[in-house]
Amino acid sequence: MSDKKQQLLEASIDLFAREGFWNTSTASIAKHAGVATGTLFNYFPSKDALIDAVYMHLKHEWLQHIQRDYPVRADIKSRLEHIWYRNIDWGVRFPERYNLKQQLSLSGVLGAEAVDYEAEELAFLHELIQEGFNQGIFKEMSVDYFNSMVMAEMDATVRYATAQGLKDMALARLIALSSDVLWSGVAR
Incomplete structure (x- = not known):
């Protein structure tokens, strides 16, 4: 670039x-x-194209962060926990970027290229979730509801940790607690 x-x-x-x-x-x-x-x-070529590029840039940064040291061969719970920890870590480290990524994601202004990019880049996550459902690990619910619930709880954890200024052990405890709360809510 x-x-x-x-x-x-x-x-x-x-x-x-x-x-x-x-x-x-x-x-x-x-x-x-x-x-x-x-x-x-x-x-x-346009402000809309710039907005899409910003979103894809932020999404790429975020994905690089959550995929670092991703335990490909680990069980579903360990892989989901990795994504959980890394997402919250990125959100707390880069709150402005996290908030903007969230706003753009929910804005309804993203073009087809940005939406397609997101679908391609998140394929590994969708496969993980589907694998969990196929193995009967997750409670019976729609995948869309599962995704919405996970994203809402993740967002709440990032916002709380950021607002409280949590760092180090206090942040690690909150992430562990929120991961346990999530798992008990979705696992059979």
Whole structure:
């Protein structure tokens, strides 16, 4: 990725997180990135394309974080716990990026490319969840409900830990507790 494109993405992330993506003009992004306004359109044909690129960039960072040391051969509970711990860790370390990723995900403004990217990148997670259902590990419920419940609890844990300023052992205890609460809610 070129330096200017990276500068534009980082400027967008910073301004979108502080001012909201609808309230941020492309001119202010270019200025914040230290490039001419026209330069932005050399990399992103529209603001919508920029929003999609920001989302895919954040999603890629997040995925790299949660997939680091992913225990591919471990049992389902261990793999789910790994994803749980790594997601909460990323959210607490990078709260602005986490919040923006969540906002963009729920906004309804993402284009087909961003939606397709997410589906491809999360295939391993969907396979893990389906494997759990196929093996009878999870309680009987729809996969959509399972996903919604997991994401809501994960989000609540990140928001609580961030608001409380939890670190080190206090954060580790909260993550372990929330993981236990989740598991007891979904496992048979």
